Amino acid sequence: MKVLHFTPPVPQEDSVIVDEDILSHFYNYFHRHKQLQITLIIKGTGTLMVGNYSQAFQPNDVYILGANQPHIFKSDPKHFVNPQVGNAHAIHVFFDLDRIPRSFLDLPEMEAISRFLKTIQNGLQLPAKHANQVGRIIKKLKNKPSLERLLSVISLFQYFSKEVKEWKSLHTGFASYPVSDSEGIRMNEIFQYTLDHYAENITLSRIADIANITPHAFCKYFKKHTRKTYNTFLNEIRINEACKRIINSSYDGISTIAYSTGFNSATNFNRVFRKTTGMSPSDYIRAYKSKDH
Template sequence: MKVLQFTIPVPHDKTIIVQKNVLPHFYQHLHRHQEIQMTWIQKGEGTLVAENNMHAFRDNEIFWLGANQPHVFKSDPSYFTPKSKKKIVALDIFFNPNGQLASFFSLPELKLLKNFITQAQSGFRVPQTYVSEISSKMIRIQQHAGADQLIHFIDLLKFLSSLKELKALSSASQTPVYSEHEGIRIGNIYNFIMHNYDKPITLEDAAKQAHMTPQAFCRYFKKHTLHTFVSFLNEVRINEACKKLTDGGYDNIATVAYTCGFNSITNFNRVFKSITDQSPSDYVNSYFQNVEH
């Protein structure tokens, strides 16, 4: 289903939709929907593209996505190999604050929760410190129905609204506006780059995916993603490098650089620092220090 606007099937007797997914890979096309989405990735690795930004994801991470926020959880390429036996497992909660819940959130007692929902429109990743408690609350919502489910839902929102310094997944002030046709085209370009980041990809290669001349493609891509082709490709490659550097399965930094599409360690170090504000070795040290704490 290669459409940008996605409709969540909503039962007539429910305002909170809970879905448990066990699939070979995540839905792989850029899309959006009216509902706010909260996703607990119980098992799975890949890259979340949220509007004009990307974030690596791993097992046991939770993300909040705003209403109508274009996004795609892109599973790692290893999930798409012919002999892959990998599975993703995720628990999703969807709700539309502007649908049947609108009058509920207009109650004065829920003003703080409504403000939180408004401020979280650009989405966020739940800090790892709180994943255990929040995932438990999500399970309670899944296990209950009726008024009890609504009570646990409010409890979840109340806890989330108390968290400080949540980092937005994207910049709300620079949100690209896509039509359905543009969403399909941009999604196809994203798919192409994210499946081939480890190979030498040229501007001409990407332009062919969009059936454009290189010059027209440059203008189009910058307008709709706020990235140049090179900056987006570099972010994909560095995002993949960050995952490889921290999963413990690499021999050395140079190996990671070359397997992520860079043809020199010097260029890799320069691009890595420009995107993360850290050298690769500092990034690894910082990551494992935070994990240990």
């Protein structure tokens, strides 16, 4: 496996492509493509990885990913245990900005859109309060003729640039590091193994074996490519899973969440949870319960 160069199933004459996935699980490979991507999650849960950033995804989420940005929507294990078509449903909009003349983006009427497009390279998540309205627009795109589809996407960018103020950045704060195809193979193996085995005791020796390098070399290699330690990355994946379980109410208590997501004690879980989310597990549970009322 590698950071695959993915080509959307598109007619060559179109600048905007709409691809609807109705599957048992989402595309299971770390990949990138030259098109900007807007994704609406309709059904399915899992972990989104964008470069060296990770977080949980769920229905009604809307994401914008930059051109050539490595990413994967990794479906939760339940999608593979009972692989029924329709368990994962998303609409992806691919827009090749290279096909838009620079002079068009320099028009005065395009000023706000042009500024907005410069902010998306590291990825953005749409605030939840805009998701229903934007989701309705995205769902209608697949049935529009080519020109209307293009104009609708430009209008959508205008809405993004004028009306949306609280975007969530999918960025760690560090500059992106170029990943060659050979390095991508190794990084994808590391990511995939971590996502599949986060609840286990993943030792440094074990993950170094997956990368086919020595433990010492692995520590330097992972830090170079992600700007974080592997333990930090592993804990982020575990906390993402813990948050999903809280949101889905699939837990018996904080200790149960701690041990089932790979932590060796509730105390350590509480410490890492607070460091990662900015609040304690109890506060996080209360915050989500209050949203339901």
